Amino acid sequence: MEAFLDILSRPEGIMLLVIIVLALGFDYINGFHDAANSIATIVTTKVLTPFQAVLWAAFFNFVAYFISLYIIGGFKIGNTIAKSVNENFINLEVIFAGLVAAILWNLATWKLGIPSSSSHTLLGGFMxxxxxxxxxxxxxxxxxxxxAKVLPTFLxxxxxxxxxxxxxxxITVAIMWICRKSNPHKAEKWFKKLQLVSSALFSLGHGGNDAQKVMGIIGAAVIYYHVNVDLDPQYLSGGDNFKIFVDHWFWVPLASFLFIALGTLSGGWKIVKTMGSKITKVTPLEGVAAETAGAAALFVTEHFGxxxxTTHTITGSIIGVGITKRISAVRWGVTISLLWAWxxxxxxxxxxxxxxxxIVTLF
Structure with missing residues (x-):
C-alpha cells in the first residue's frame, strides 16, 4: 500500500495509473470484440445458446492464465509486446497514445461488425x-x-x-475419412458434444494469446516508470526487467486474464454473425475441426512467443473447412473485405x- 501511495504522489505515477486503467479497459473491449472468435461456430450450430456460449468461453479465457503460467512456463507473448519498441523511444505519453488509438480502432471495427485484430491494433498504436x-x-x-520482435508478428x-x-x-478431411461409415445422426450428436471441447480449447488459446498483449503494454509502462522515474535499483541492475515486473506486479497478469474474460461475457453479436455464417455455413463436425485447428495454431505460436x-487464425480455419466442400462454398467477397481490414x-x-x-504533447 505504501509503494502504491508513493507512485500516486508523483505526476508520472498518476499517468501510470491512467495507463493501467486504460489498458484493462482495452482488455475488456478485446474480450467482447473477439468473443465471436471462440463462440461463433458453437452458436450457429446451436450447440449452446449465446449466453451459455459466452459464459463457457469467458471461463476458459480466465483458466488460460494458469495454462500460461504453469504449462507454457511464462508469459512470452507479453514479453514480446513489451519489447516491440526500443526502450529509448518509450515514455508514458507514447504508451497512452498507443492505447487510445487501439481502443478507438477496436470500437470502430466492432461497431461496423468487422473482425479485425485487437493484437495488431495494439501493436500498431504502440509503434x-x-x-x-x-x-x-x-x-x-x-x-x-x-x-526482431515485430517481424514475426507481421509475417x-x-x-x-x-x-x-x-x-x-x-483435420476435416481426416475426420470425414474416419467417420465415413458412421450413422450421420449419431455422428452429429457426438460432434455437438465435441464442440464443447474444441470451443474450450480455442478459448484457452484466445485468453493465453490476447490477455498477454495488454499485460505487455502495462509491463512496458511499469518498467519505464521504475527505470526513469523512481530509479528502482532492481530495474537498473541489468537483469530481465519483464521478469522482475511479473514477479513484483503479479496482480497485473491475473487482472489481464480476468478482464478479457469479463469482456467475453459481454459478447459481440455482429461479429458472431460474420464469423459464424457469412464466410461459410458451418456444421458441428466442421465447427470441431475449425476450433481445434485454431486452438492448435494459437498454442504453437504462444509457445514461441x-x-x-485469434481473429485471423479462426477465420483461416473456417475457410479451411469450407474448402473441403468446394471452393465456391467460401464467400470470397466477404473474405477479401476481411483481408483488407487485416x-x-x-x-x-x-x-x-x-x-x-x-495532441497529448500539446498539453
Missing part, C-alpha cells in the same frame, strides 16, 4: 506513437521498432490464417496513435 515521439524510424543509428498476419486454414482442411491474431489495421492504428500523441 506509431513511438515513431511520433522519436521523429522517425531510425534515430542516430538506432531503430525505433525492435524488428503471421498471413501466416496465422494460412496455418489455421491448412490445419482445419486436413509470437503474438498472432492489412489496414496496423498502419491505420499507427497513424491514429501519432495524431493522439501530437
Amino acid at each position: 506509431g506513437a513511438a515513431v511520433a515521439f522519436a521523429g522517425g524510424l531510425n534515430i542516430d543509428g538506432n531503430d525505433v521498432v525492435n524488428y 503471421f498476419i498471413f501466416g496465422a490464417p494460412l496455418l489455421g486454414m491448412f490445419l482445419a482442411y486436413f 509470437i503474438p498472432v491474431s 492489412i489496414l489495421t496496423i498502419p491505420v492504428s499507427a497513424l491514429i496513435a501519432m495524431l493522439v500523441y501530437y
